[in-house]
């Protein structure tokens with residue numbers, strides 16, 4: 001997004017509409033961590049989808065994906081959930097060319113934006129899935145297969161009555177951990193203190209995870225400081241990183 005998606009009313013949980021689609025209500029009773037937003041694609045994003053989508057977007061299907069075949073090699077594999085406009089994803093993929101990155105995002109303009117970066121920078125080590133990450137994890141990622149997971153600035157769902165929509169909850173973390181190899185890592189970052197506290201509590205309570213440090217972690221060099229983060233830091237806001245490993 002050209003603006004800070006975290007400032008949008010729908011991300012703050014102010015404009016959440018009831019789901020009126022009867023079929024969706026019937027078949028998907030689970031509470032989702034996102035709301036589907038109508039997003040206009042820029043011409044550049046549309047071009048990137050047309051040109052690079054067929055090669056770099058993996059269609060969702062409820063069965064295990066052959067990731068070695070999708071990437072055309074066997075390399076350490078990291079899953080990123082909710083990459084937004086993909087700037088961080090592209091930067092990390094560029095500084096870690098030996099690793100492969102599966103980026104999951106539901107917002108189409110974000111998919112277009114990351115495809116544009118992939119094209120401009122000729123990045124070969126990213127594949128994109130435009131789908132709910134919970135279902136992707138459940139169906140397309142094999143147990144004990146990921147070397148790492150990145151979740152940066154997930155929607156904070158500020159209001160207490162919306163906290164149930166937050167991604168980082170015990171059940172979700174148990175699912176995530178089941179897909180990570182022993183020794184693999186989870187790296188989270190947030191600029192919302194109350195969510196940082198929840199993250200620390202939930203990850204610390206998961207028996208299969210061990211904190212790599214005492215409490216919050218220093219930002220690792222590979223995670224770039226985003227534009228929004230820099231602005232927040234200038235305004236005196238905090239950012240919290242968490243780095244845990246699967247036992």
Ligand SMILES: C[S@@+](CC[C@H](N)C(=O)[O-])C[C@H]1O[C@@H](n2cnc3c(N)ncnc32)[C@H](O)[C@@H]1O
Pocket residue numbers: 005006011033034081082083084085088104105106107110131132133134151152153154155156167226
């Ligand atoms: C606040 S934005 C942060 C984006 C980016 N990581 C950043 O740091 O700027 C959170 C993103 O997560 C996406 N998201 C939330 N829940 C998701 C889910 N279950 N599956 C895939 N994407 C999700 C949203 O569409 C949104 O773009």
